[in-house]
Amino acid sequence: RIKASGLKLRFCTNETQATREKFVRKLQGMGFDISVAEVTAPAPAACRLLKERSLRPHLLVHNDLVPEFAEIDKTNPNCVVIGDAAENFTYANLNEAFRLLIGMEKPVLISLGRGRYYKETDGLKLDVGAYMKALEYACDVQAEVVGKPAEKFFESALAEMGVPAEQAIMIGDDIVNDVGGAQRCGMRALQVRTGKYRPCDENHPDVKPDAYVNNLAEAVDIILQQL
Amino acid sequence: RIKASGLKLRFCTNETQATREKFVRKLQGMGFDISVAEVTAPAPAACRLLKERSLRPHLLVHNDLVPEFAEIDKTNPNCVVIGDAAENFTYANLNEAFRLLIGMEKPVLISLGRGRYYKETDGLKLDVGAYMKALEYACDVQAEVVGKPAEKFFESALAEMGVPAEQAIMIGDDIVNDVGGAQRCGMRALQVRTGKYRPCDENHPDVKPDAYVNNLAEAVDIILQQL
Numbered sequence: 001r002i003k004a005s006g007l008k009l010r011f012c013t014n015e016t017q018a019t020r021e022k023f024v025r026k027l028q029g030m031g032f033d034i035s036v037a038e039v040t041a042p043a044p045a046a047c048r049l050l051k052e053r054s055l056r057p058h059l060l061v062h063n064d065l066v067p068e069f070a071e072i073d074k075t076n077p078n079c080v081v082i083g084d085a086a087e088n089f090t091y092a093n094l095n096e097a098f099r100l101l102i103g104m105e106k107p108v109l110i111s112l113g114r115g116r117y118y119k120e121t122d123g124l125k126l127d128v129g130a131y132m133k134a135l136e137y138a139c140d141v142q143a144e145v146v147g148k149p150a151e152k153f154f155e156s157a158l159a160e161m162g163v164p165a166e167q168a169i170m171i172g173d174d175i176v177n178d179v180g181g182a183q184r185c186g187m188r189a190l191q192v193r194t195g196k197y198r199p200c201d202e203n204h205p206d207v208k209p210d211a212y213v214n215n216l217a218e219a220v221d222i223i224l225q226q227l
Numbered sequence: 228r229i230k231a232s233g234l235k236l237r238f239c240t241n242e243t244q245a246t247r248e249k250f251v252r253k254l255q256g257m258g259f260d261i262s263v264a265e266v267t268a269p270a271p272a273a274c275r276l277l278k279e280r281s282l283r284p285h286l287l288v289h290n291d292l293v294p295e296f297a298e299i300d301k302t303n304p305n306c307v308v309i310g311d312a313a314e315n316f317t318y319a320n321l322n323e324a325f326r327l328l329i330g331m332e333k334p335v336l337i338s339l340g341r342g343r344y345y346k347e348t349d350g351l352k353l354d355v356g357a358y359m360k361a362l363e364y365a366c367d368v369q370a371e372v373v374g375k376p377a378e379k380f381f382e383s384a385l386a387e388m389g390v391p392a393e394q395a396i397m398i399g400d401d402i403v404n405d406v407g408g409a410q411r412c413g414m415r416a417l418q419v420r421t422g423k424y425r426p427c428d429e430n431h432p433d434v435k436p437d438a439y440v441n442n443l444a445e446a447v448d449i450i451l452q453q454l
Binding site: 086087089090091094095098099102116117123124125126127129130131133134135136137138139140 | 313314316317318321322325326329343344350351352353354356357358360361362363364365366367
């Protein structure tokens with residue numbers, strides 16, 4: 001419906017458990033009209049950054065994300081890239097990433113997002129942000145975040161659409177990473193009351209969405225009514 | 228030699244991978260004259276705190292530490308106690324502790340120390356402080372720390388010896404937890420250049436030991452020379 005209306009559309013995800021290809025196939029299976037070229041995601045953003053600065057990463061990421069880094073030189077690492085590694089967040093893997101970082105003259109930690117947690121069918125899970133904080137503290141460094149809510153990430157999505165921030169609206173379930181991040185870039189933002197939404201989000205001390213909607217379909221209704 | 232000189236002596240450890248009994252046996256095996264009654268450790272301090280506030284912990288600790296909590300009611304937990312759980316720091320266990328905390332009306336997280344890392348024969352390992360930071364961030368809470376460098380912890384040790392802070396000296400290898408913590412309580416502190424000591428500690432922005440020694444024996448020499 002958004003596309004049919006002539007509005008431009010971009011999917012901004014912090015998904016780092018799978019390649020964009022896999023992510024797109026999943027959404028296509030749910031009936032979404034979506035292609036890889038319409039997705040802004042942290043891993044390609046990280047690859048651009050690694051190339052620009054000649055960084056060779058040690059990857060602490062989900063196995064399914066590794067193909068996104070296929071063209072990156074990973075020998076003799078001089079930085080650590082952390083994503084939502086899920087089952088790969090083992091004690092041994094965390095110690096390995098830590099030892100590499102603490103052994104660097106100037107540790108460089110790149111994080112594919114700063115999410116605190118997310119919801120899966122079997123319950124809430126710690127997200128990459130929690131493990132990022134563990135490594136930041138242990139190594140006394142500050143991670144560079146390349147996913148939402150980083151401004152650069154939203155700016156990339158806007159540039160890819162060719163739309164100025166004040167003419168764009170973000171729809172998301174995450175009060176800080178989706179709503180807060182987009183608003184800091186000058187966009188408006190709707191919070192959907194689904195997914196990781198929690199009622200206490202409506203009393204968030206720093207972030208207030210421009211409006212709430214009960215689900216994605218209602219967001220589309222509201223946006224199309226304004227045209 | 229310290230004991231023979233008539234000086235009072237107390238062993239202050241953040242060891243949370245074993246009961247005091249096991250810790251003492253290990254040091255006795257190295258030739259130290261030490262008994263359980265001479266050890267100030269985080270687990271007993273946590274037990275006192277849990278009893279005072281009627282808290283029932285979920286334990287994320289090393290298996291060998293569990294006996295220290297034998298007399299504590301652990302049914303229907305209303306707080307989480309985190310120690311250096313080592314191999315128990317699995318993805319599943321961290322998610323479980325997180326879900327319990329985030330489900331509490333007012334999450335209470337008690338941490339048996341805030342160490343960043345420590346050294347074992349097979350290399351550096353992330354310490355409890357890193358995992359504490361992960362849970363703090365995910366749940367937006369601040370942990371209560373009961374081991375070094377908490378002031379209460381050093382005060383307990385001083386009270387147990389019956390010695391005022393200004394007449395006590397701390398010897399330790401950790402610039403922040405041993406040296407900084409003791410100095411904040413009004414004690415003097417020596418840093419030994421062994422164990423987790425690293426040369427860059429000598430340029431620490433906040434903490435400066437009263438003196439450096441190359442090892443424990445040299446610390447004893449210096450202290451006995453001053454009598």
